[in-house]
Amino acid sequence: MTGRRPLRIGNASGFYGDRFSAFEEMLTGGPLDVLTGDYLAELTMLILGRDRLKTPDLGYAKTFLRQLEEGLGLAHERGVRIVANAGGLNPAGLAGAIRALAAKAGVPVSVAHVEGDDLMPFAEGALTANAYLGGAGITACLRAGADVVVTGRVTDAALVSGPAAWWFDWAPDDYDRLAGAVVAGHVLECGTQATGGNYAFFTAHDVRRPGFPLAEISEDGSSVITKHPGAGGVVSTGTVTAQLLYETQGPRYLGPDVTARLDTVRLASAGPDRVAITGVMGEAPPPTLKVGVTRIGGWRNEVVFVLTGLDIEAKAALVRAQLADALSQVATADWTLARTDHEDAPTEETASALLRLVVRDPSADRVGRVLTSEAIELALASYPGFHVTTPPGPAQPYGVFTSSTIPATSVPHVAVLPDGTRHPVPARPPAPPLASDPQPAGPDASGGAGESPAGPTARVPLGRLIGARSGDKGGDANIGVWVESDEAWAWLDRTLTVETLQALLPETAGLPVTRHALPNLRALNFTIAGILGAGVASAHRFDPQAKALGEWLRARHLDIPTHLLPAPEGTGP
Secondary structure, three states, X not given: OOOOOOEEEEXXXXXXXXXXXXXXXXXXXXXXXXXXXXXXXXXXXXXXXXXXHHOOOOOOOHHHHHHHHHHHHHHHHHOOEEEEOOOOOOHHHHHHHHHHHHHHHOOOXXXXXXEOOEOOOOOOOEEEEEEOEOOHHHHHHHHOOOOEEXXXXXXXXXXXXXXXXXXXXXXXXXXXXXXXXXHHHHHHOOHHHHOOOOOOOHHHOOOOOEOXXXXXXXXXXXXXXXXXXXXXXXXXXXHHHHHHHOOOOOOEEOXXXXXXXXXXXXXXXXXXXXXXXXXXXXXXXXXXXXXEEEEEEEEEEEEEEEEEOOOHHHXXXXXXXXXXXXXXXXXXXXXXXXXXXOOOOOOOHHHEEEXXXXXXXXXXXXXXXHHHHHHHOOOOOOOOOOEEOOOOOOOEEEEEEEEEEEEHHHOOOEEXXXXXXXXXXXXOOOOOOOOOOOOOOOOOOOOOOXXXXXXXXXXXXXXXXXXXXXXXXXXXXXXXXXXXXXXXXXXXXXXXXXXXXXXXXXXXXXXXXXXEEEHHHOEEEEEEOXXXXXXXXXXXXXXXXXXXXXXXXXXXXXXXXXHHOOOOOOOOO
């Protein structure tokens, strides 16, 4: 197909549990060709794995099936194809359930699914093991006439690159075009994060109920990110930049279809709530696929003690000493004192601090009610004002997420077409030797050369100047930061080194930190290895998905040239 109009593709889910009504809102809010939904994440795979243990016929996102009770008929009426990874660990089971739903509702739709990602049985102790497939299986299903395509574990961006390759009939080695679609898919995959949700400068916009995003993808792989007319929120170069930096690690965004060069991405306003993405270059994909593995790591429990008024540190020390013997047999016991108290506070709550004890052990008994009861037995024998936030509970299992790679040729990527035909999807062509990296033109691409701007500075929160977004990848976290002027970028690139970041965020000290510059986006991306322990499911940290790590950075104070700062009453770029 040549000269086709742009593909109009939307998103209605960024995670399992996202806004239920979004599916209907996207179908009725304006024209679409394809509607996607992303339901899978590392924690979700663990949840689905436990579901499958209890009920082998499950293992998929049940919410999606309930959304289709209304949405399937709407999509059929409007000629919208549906593509979602809600199949989780059982895409065949979900496809069958959708067919039954369609038959009951009298909606004549054809359903296909993609499988092959499930590698179980895998290693000893694994609950789930899934390869991250690309979009080629989705493309094959759509070419065969599927109205609904459900997958297991594909990359989030594959939900967009697969339909784009179908719409424009791209070849497997149309790397620049595929890379453009992957970048658009990465912007869409987290739903309202592209339309003002979780946005650093949220006070500058009305983001009380942001609409879900859509992309208009052109045949050359360029795109425009926008939203339905009248939908809430905002689409700006800032919101798109924030999402581009989310959970990415370096200039090369590796994927099973293509390696997208994030350092070639160019953004420009294309009108109100419209941001154009151009210039994306692509390279051949790596010969391996990422494999995500979840396990039950053990058992955990916690108690949160409330410490009120005077002598907070001494009260915390007393509790720790009183429980030392009880904790001596526990594998790990972590104490955290959050000083939320204020001097001469007008309310009891604001006079109080929280002392959090988290225990983990391979044995549920060692961290169960026996242990938490010892904490409660201190109620009349410890610090004055003793109480806890919730009653003690039983131990809960926690998960561990790890990732590795596997040769792409060893994974049986299969598109199961609407008529039941099993269509094997070959691995992408092997990568040729890498050419020299493109040299993207952009503001101060030299990586920090130049003298400090002359003039006075003010010691203020970094967030007066920079935006940030952070997230998790297994046990690692990333923080992407950006600014909106060339002059601010020159300062940021020169100033925010790894050493400065670690000084500002002491919890990162001693951990490997990698810094990448993306001059076209006026952005830096930091990867902090190991800060999340065994990943979100292990609840290793107070913020186990590192969602607020960027906001902590923005709240830290640094000397910033005053001429770079917005007016004091400003809310940011």
